[in-house]
Amino acid sequence: MAVIPQTETPIAIHTGEDEIEQFAKLAQPTIMAVGLGGAGSNIITWIKEKGIVGAKLVAVNTDANHLRITKADRRILIGANLTKGLGCGGYPELGAKALLESADKVVQEIADANIIFLVAGLGGGTGTGAIVALSEELRKRFTESPVPHLVIGVVTLPFEVETARMEIAKKGLDSLKKSCDTVVVIDNNRLVKIAGNLPFKEALGVANTTIGKFIKGITETITTASLINLDYADLRAIMQGAGLASIGVGEGAGEGRVEQAVEKAINGRLLDIEDVTKARGLLIHVSGGEDLTLFEVSHAAEIVKRSLPPKAKVVWGARVDEEMHGSVSVMAVVTGVESAFLKRREKRIGPIKLR
Ligand SMILES: Nc1nc2c(ncn2[C@@H]2O[C@H](COP(=O)(O)OP(=O)(O)OP(=O)(O)O)[C@@H](O)[C@H]2O)c(=O)[nH]1
Ligand SMILES: [Mg+2]
Structure with a gap:
């Protein structure tokens, strides 16, 4: 935490210095984008490659091989004891346990942020399990925190051909709605149609680009001088406790x-x-x-x-x-x-x- 210079004004006497620090920080909020699982990590890689001003990029996965090719400011392997770095094979219960095994490591990395984007493709094991477990963990820890936080989930829904994953995604989204301020949802099926019936792999690329642009656009409009600035209060006004988006x-x-x-x-x-x-x-x-x-x-x-x-x-x-x-x-x-x-x-x- 930066040291506030001593001042003789009455404000310094009547107002706690920590409080001044906190409020001042909100004029320049700390922003964090956290990708969980394979899809989440791919989106973080997209943003890292394009470059972003004003947000730290974190990738979280149980899959060590995938993490190795992911580009981020910080990469965190979760649940090493449980999954041995091999992924969750489609089981969200494992993803949740893996996150809890490493919760301190992950929370420590992101808890100072005022705006946290949690990003995952719903339907798999790591992303679905870990994004729900992490948002619940943050909610618990933030209730006592004097620092304001906004937690925004950004997720994709599986393709219709991934029938077995639909139910997993639906359950995940239901839980996520309760623990995030807002969950921005992108349905891969609509995306494919709108983008002109693209093949699977290209459609994933379009989803990654769309989500990447969304996070980059909002972050940079907040953190850099813009034609019309967005600030923390604006975002909070429409996203706090707002359900689905x-x-x-x-x-x-x-x-x-x-x-x-x-x-x-x-x-x-x-x-x-x-x-x-x-x-x-x-x-x-x-x-x-x-x-x-x-x-x-x-x-x-x-x-x-x-x-x-x-x-x-x-x-x-x-x-x-x-x-x-x-x-x-x-x-x-x-x-x-x-x-x-x-x-x-x-x-x-x-x-x-x-x-
Ligand atoms: N947008 C996007 N979606 C993806 C991508 N890869 C997979 N998906 C979608 O995300 C869902 C979850 O896949 P992954 O993220 O690979 O799964 P995971 O979270 O790593 O889970 P496990 O591998 O089972 O531990 C899939 O069912 C797809 O619908 C990607 O690169 N981008
Ligand atoms: Mg995976």
């Missing part, structure tokens, strides 16, 4: 580029929301080249707001990205929604009649 991304170029991008972002939502008119909050993030104007940004927000209930809170941020020339990219995050996936009833096979 859906994200949509779209790009546009040329005339009407903002309308194009917004329309794609809204229609291309990556979760099957039941009823968007019940949404609680909306975050709009706009990025564009140096020609991006404030008018375009507010216009983008206006268009999205039309499809939401009037009471929904809206926050937005905008950044100039020097690599974008003439095009505009819009990301819309709708919070406080219900997913049809979570409510869908499983088809059950009835008792088999022999006669």
Whole structure:
């Protein structure tokens, strides 16, 4: 912790120095992105390769071989006694135990952060088990903590062909909803359709890019000077205790580029929301080249707001990205929604009649 210089003002006498330190820190929140399991680690690698300003990247896995090829600021092997570095083979109970075996190591690395993104592909063993166990552990430890925290889960749902993994994912998501402030959900199946029926491996790449851009976009709009800054309070206003969230991304170029991008972002939502008119909050993030104007940004927000209930809170941020020339990219995050996936009833096979 930085040492606060001694001062003779009454503030120093009446207000605890720790308190000043804490509040000052929030103007520059510490951000951490933690990838769990194979998919989570791949997404962290994507962000690390692109570079990110203002967040520390941590990868957590039971699979030593995968961890070895993962790029992160800190890599943590969990559950070495339990799984011997060999992964969890699709069993989330093992993933949860592995996390608990190494909980101190992981929590110590991330507990100072004000904003924590927990990232995993639901449906496997390590990611599903460990993301739930870690978010529950953080919730327990943070209840006593004087430092404000926002824990945002970011997960993918399995492909329909991965039928055995669906139930695991559903259970995981149900638990995660209770222990995270918000869970941003990306349904791999919708992603494949929206991206034009891509083959499996390429679809995973698109998912990684989408999630990577989401984390990088929000982090950098908070931590660096932007056209319109986002701050901790904005994010907290729409994400604290907000349940599920859906994200949509779209790009546009040329005339009407903002309308194009917004329309794609809204229609291309990556979760099957039941009823968007019940949404609680909306975050709009706009990025564009140096020609991006404030008018375009507010216009983008206006268009999205039309499809939401009037009471929904809206926050937005905008950044100039020097690599974008003439095009505009819009990301819309709708919070406080219900997913049809979570409510869908499983088809059950009835008792088999022999006669
Ligand atoms: N977005 C994305 N999803 C992936 C990727 N790899 C796998 N998935 C999805 O994530 C789910 C979980 O897979 P993994 O992350 O490999 O599993 P794990 O958490 O490492 O679990 P175990 O290997 O069983 O210990 C899969 O069912 C896929 O739907 C990836 O690179 N990116
Ligand atoms: Mg794995």
